[in-house]
Amino acid sequence: MADPLGWDGYTASLAGARERAGTDEAVVCERAKFGVHEAVVIRFEFGFLGGSVGTGTGALIGEALDQARKLRLPVVSLLSTGGTRMQEGVPALRQLQRIARGLALLREEGLPHIAVARHPTTGGVWASLGADADVVLAVPGAQVGFAGRRVREERYADDPAYTAENQYAAGYVDELVTEDVLDERLEAWLGLLTGGARNRPADLPRALGALDSARDGWHAVQRARSADRPRAGAYLDDYFDTRASLRGGTDDGVLCGIGNRAGRSVAYAAQSGTATTPGGFRTATRLIRLADRLGLPVLTLVDTPGAAADPAAETAGAGNAIAELFGTVAAAGVPITTLVIGEGGSGGALAFCSADRIWLTPDACFSVIAPELAARILKRGPGGIPALAGKLKPRPEDLLGLGAIDGIAGSEPVSFVR
Template sequence: MTDPLGWDGYAESLARARERTGADESVVWERAKFGGHEAVTIRFEFGFLGGSVGTGTGALLEEALDQARSHRLPVVSLLSTGGTRMQEGVPALRQLQRIARGLARLREAGLPHITVARQPTTGGVWASLGADADVVLAVPGAQVGFAGRRVRPRRYADDPAYTAENQYAAGYVDELVADDAIADRLESWLGLLTGGSRHRPAELPRALGTLDPAPDGWRAVQRARSAERPRAGAYLDDYFDTRVTLRGGIDDGAVCGIGSRGGRAIAFAAQTGTATTPGGFRSATRLIRLAARLGLPVLTLVDTPGAAADPAAETDGAGNAIAELFGTIAAAEVPITTLVIGEGGSGGALAFCSADRIWLTPDACFSVIAPELAAGILKRGHEDVPALADALKPRPEDLLALGAIDGIAGPEPVTFTR
């Protein structure tokens, strides 16, 4: 049913598009290799009626996704589209549901999907095949968004909100990639997304900071808060040979991604020493769900004074975001290893933690509440804060004695057998 509405002149438009592009439809799919990694590749041809999706396109997309599942291959979609084909009406629009069903089955099969948003990527294809991908790459300067240039209000025709750069800044695009670098970046991403080892935990990083124990709880807290202490960036640089980042927004207190260590892919979610916003917790949730589906072990690095507690965080659903991360870690069927590298501040820190493998560096601490906040609750003065810090027993040695953690990191990595 290629002309369900009997649209005047549509058959002729299809014939011209086929002659101009040499393709039967706006989508062509094939099995292709990026380096040593084979994938089912879906390519949109914008010259074919603006890369629009009709009923025939939907059938091709479903076929491509089915073949990927049958042959256990990842999917790469190279988008360049204006959305749904109006000449085929609602039958064409409903192809978006067909795409969503195919992607759901791909996820159930544990296979990754990478999309590349090229110029332009708008409409229902962006809101289905594009934005729903596990990893979203985009070409700088491309129009990327749900509302295409000809359908949004004229005053917004050239608004930067509808660009790849803005989608990247907002956290909806993971990486901006120039046209001539797409193949190389796809090779890197595919190597990481398909290199999982579901049953072997990530190796514990070595401690990079001070190895001597703190003499008391207050000095442990002060040392964990020190600007001189190594932060997540230093640990990730030391631990991984290479790594990529999955975006979650700007300044949300967390960085998430996948790295390679000794040829092995490991997912990571790391707090960066500031209060973690709801967006930071959601980024970690996205990362761990992806890792669980692809069979990647997870490393989490904990370093936060706690969850953001301002009105904006509450409005953005801080409690919901934290609860979602707690539930995701509890349900994950891949091993998760946690190293607390700085201040472990209450539930905002614990939400990033493994349920069965938590270690601290010697210059870190972990507490049910900050000692200053404890003083406020108990109506104590500032002079009582050091004593309260000690009473909360936040030092690694205290926590190990309490049975609240599994160990204290040293100058060498630790390998876990299970």
């Protein structure tokens, strides 16, 4: 249905677009290699009617997604589009549903999809083929957003909200990539997304801090909170050969991504010592769901005084975000390995934990509640805090004796494969 609305002059416009762009439609779909990794590529041609999606465009994208499933190949979408083709009306608009269905089937097959937002990437294509990809890359300086420049109010025409940089800052783009290194980054990401081993748990990292036991519960808490102790970044650098970050929220205290360890991909979600916000819990949820679809084992590193408890966190749905992460961990079909590397503070820490593989470093602690908060609840003064810390039994040795954890990490990593 090349001209469903009988739009005056549209047939001539299509012919002119084909001649100028040198393509039959606004997308070109082909198989390509990025290093050793083959993928089905959906490449938009902005010179063809602004890269807009019509019925023919939707058919080509649908066929490309079908082909990827049949060949068991990942998909790379190189976007540059103004959205849906006005001259084809609602039949063109409904191609977005066709695209969404194709992507859903791709996810069901455990095949990854990487989208690259180039200049411009707006409208329904960003809201279907772009923003919901497993990994979203964007070219710096590109216009990226749902509302294109000509459909938003003039006062917002050059607002920085509609840029790749803003989408990255807000957590909706995972990485900003310049065109000259795009192929290199796609090769790296494809290797990470396809290098999993579903049934093999991630190795346990080695302990990087103090290996001696804490004198008592209060000493354990103080040592876990020390600014001098190794944090998540140090553990991730020590554990992985290479790694790449995924976003999804605006909590810089939660680090999520996929890394390569001895030739194998492992997904990670790590707290880095701050109170975890709803955005941090949602980023971890996104990461674990992606890992589960792609068959990647998961490593979580726990280090937080607890979930953020300020009014902003409540307004953002702290309880809902924690519940969602608890449910995602419980439902995951891939193995999850947890190492508590600092303070394990109540439910905000436990939400990041594996259900069957929790270890602590010797200089970490884990408690049902912070001793200061326990003192507040029990109406005891500051002088009673150290004794309460001991009663909560937060030391690794205490927790192992209670059967609440599986072990204490040492100076060497532990493999769970026998």
